[in-house]
Amino acid sequence: MLHLYNTLKGEQEKFEPLEDDKVRFYSCGPTVYDYFHIGNARPFIVFDGLRRYLEFKGYKVEFTQNVTDLDDKIIDRAEEEGVEPEELAEKYAEAYFEDLDRLGVKEADYVPRVTEYVDEIIEHVSALVEKGYGYEVEGDVYFRVREFSDYGKLSGRSIDDLKSGARVEVEAEKEDPLDFALWKSSDPDEPGWDSPWGRGRPGWHIECSVMAQTTLGDTIDIHAGGHDLIFPHHENEIAQSEARTGKQFCRYWIHNGLLEFEGEKMSKSLGNFEYARDVLEEYDRETVRYFYFSTHYRKPLNFSEKNLEDAKSAVDRVYEFIRTVEELDTDEDGSEASLSDSGKKLLDRIESARDRYEGEMDSDFNTPGGLGVIFDLVKRANKFRDEGKSENEHLLQKAKEKVMELSEPLGLFQGRAKVSPFGLEEDLLELLLEVRNALREKQDWELADRIRSELKEMGVEVKDQEGVSTWTVDRN
Ligand SMILES: [Zn+2]
Secondary structure (H helix, E strand, O other): OOEEEEOOOOEEEEOOOOEOOEEEEEEOOOEOOOOOEHHHHHHHHHHHHHHHHHHHOOOEEEEEEOEEOOOHHHHHHHHHHOOOHHHHHHHHHHHHHHHHHHOOOOOOOEOOEHHHOHHHHHHHHHHHHHOOOEEEEOOEEEEOHHHOOOOOOOOOOOHHHHHHHOOOOOOOOOOOOOOEEEEEEOOOOOOOEOOOOOOEEEOHHHHHHHHHHHHHOOOEEEEEEEHHHHHHHHHHHHHHHHHHHOOOOEEEEEEEOOEEEOOEEOOOOOOOOOEHHHHHHHOOHHHHHHHHHOOOOOOOEEEOHHHHHHHHHHHHHHHHHHHHHHHOOOOOOOOHHHOOHHHHHHHHHHHHHHHHHHHHHOEOOOHHHHHHHHHHHHHHHHHHHHOOOHHHHHHHHHHHHHHHHHHHHHOOOOOOOOOOOOOHHHHHHHHHHHHHHHHHHOOOHHHHHHHHHHHHHOOEEEEEEOOEEEEEEOOO
């Protein structure tokens, strides 16, 4: 039975979705004003893993991850670069999807963009104003925090604590310094939409409430994000959503710990960060994923060259095992009746592996524990192989299959991508496709088809459409 640490309750809780086997899962996506760095990547990978693990356990997961393609950061950066905000957002949204793909993150079921949800946002803000939770001051609309009695329940702070502790800018027009913007008026040179309060744009927090509820419903099961989003972002999301519907917005709030850079807080302003895409130039995506999963998601994680090198050698060790098993010639079925003692022990470990693995993972998605079960299996299978009991080679096959089965939710050890998305391979592929097209023009179908089918075996799918050949790499 899966248990998750729920920030709302401050403890681990049995996970029971609203509907038997369906999970409505929302995770905060990026603001696309830059490439994402390895700190931003942690929730993308961790919650990709949690989503897959829920599926592994038989749940049907509906997963939404938004793209904030409208924000002051985007407007400022666009001005710096002398381009339109839409153009800048589009560029970094595309880069975001590319990088997610390189990291082996499964595509979300819904990928709402703020600019496509402005009508719904205006509707939501209007409803809040009507109910007395929102008020307008000269084209801006604020949320009246004191009106929502549950405010502070996620971050565990009372309004009075917040008021004395918070570094709140004094904006004269607000009734209370804690009130936050639902809608902001736009200057003529800023992006804006017509609204009942004049031309303006949504505040940041309201976007997530609206996109989560529009795609998944009024009450969702899991809302995830980085620990730094608990306050004020997620606190505000609860206030806006529950003030409108009168229903619980989200049942389980899950937050990942932050990534440190060589032991220090990582931030763009300090300049100590690395873009995920740069890290992927040096390390393959399984190494990067392993690095994130090797520490429990709620703990701080230290990004360092050494930790990545350690991850790389761990991943290599498993692939070495997979490779040696694949090289074995195990046609014979092997009788389990004739197993040696060590064979029986190994079989026992294989057969109990899934239970032990789920036991670890069910305890607040304890991926280091889950990986421990996988590595234990590899270690024992290697030892068994070294004993040279060749008559029991089918056991090694079994061990390998189990390793792959249990690694699937983490997106690990499914067979290394034979084509790296970077560098020379890409150019070579293009060249190969050009040659193939020349063959097709000469109507040498046999050779052209051979190129296509051999590429397919390597995990490269070639599609011909209207005279153009494109390729995609199956990296899963
Ligand atoms: Zn959000």
